[in-house]
Amino acid sequence: MLRQLHKNGLVHGDPRVPNVILDGEKPLWIDLMEVMEASPTLKQIDAEILTRSILNVSPTTLLDPGLMELIDYYGKSDTSESLNNLAEYNVSIVTLEKHLSPDYKADPKYRFYNGNHMESHLYEGIESSGFNNKLGNVLSTQAGAFKINIALGNELVSKTDPDGTRYFYPNLANTHVFNNPIAINSNADIQKKVISEIRSMELSAN
Numbered sequence: 082m083l084r085q086l087h088k089n090g091l092v093h094g095d096p097r098v099p100n101v102i103l104d105g106e107k108p109l110w111i112d113l114m115e116v117m118e119a120s121p122t123l124k125q126i127d128a129e130i131l132t133r134s135i136l137n138v139s140p141t142t143l144l145d146p147g148l149m150e151l152i153d154y155y156g157k158s159d160t161s162e163s164l165n166n167l168a169e170y171n172v173s174i175v176t177l178e179k180h181l182s183p184d185y186k187a188d189p190k191y192r193f194y195n196g197n198h199m200e201s202h203l204y205e206g207i208e209s210s211g212f213n214n215k216l217g218n219v220l221s222t223q224a225g226a227f228k229i230n231i232a233l234g235n236e237l238v239s240k241t242d243p244d245g246t247r248y249f250y251p252n253l254a255n256t257h258v259f260n261n262p263i264a265i266n267s268n269a270d271i272q273k274k275v276i277s278e279i280r281s282m283e284l285s286a287n
Contacts, residue, residue: 228262
């Protein structure tokens with residue numbers, strides 16, 4: 082569930098309560114936990130809303146259509162203490178639905194594709210330093226060991242004709258960095274095997 086939110090541009094903050102999910106610096110969500118049905122706050126919300134769940138999990142995330150606010154009531158302790166944990170953020174339903182859509186792109190230069198056996202991350206129109214940083218961030222979020230290959234798009238400019246250019250789209254068939262996918266077993270491998278290799282290619286190209 083959190084993995085899907087990450088892919089949709091939402092970043093999970095703290096793995097413990099209150100588990101705020103942020104969009105940049107703006108709180109968008111408080112993590113899904115069991116609500117207390119005895120809460121007087123919940124009694125004010127339409128019973129039909131209580132049965133709804135945006136992520137198809139237990140009805141812990143509630144939408145009050147009148148206020149157009151995301152309301153999450155969390156905590157398993159006594160009601161009085163849990164009432165202090167009631168959090169309301171002015172997040173419109175339109176914004177929420179946009180971020181949860183599988184087609185949502187947080188960065189117009191970024192595309193994510195999820196296949197049956199592999200996933201693909203595509204960045205376009207960014208500087209090499211920015212690409213290396215984004216690549217490191219993407220790889221560091223992967224769980225466990227994995228294999229990776231990278232394709233770098235490039236544009237060739239004719240020495241005799243400044244207007245004569247040819248663009249090669251990133252493609253593992255002909256613009257790959259490694260001849261075969263390489264294994265990444267730790268975060269240290271990301272810098273050692275991947276980022277350093279790309280930087281050495283940039284230096285040789287210069």
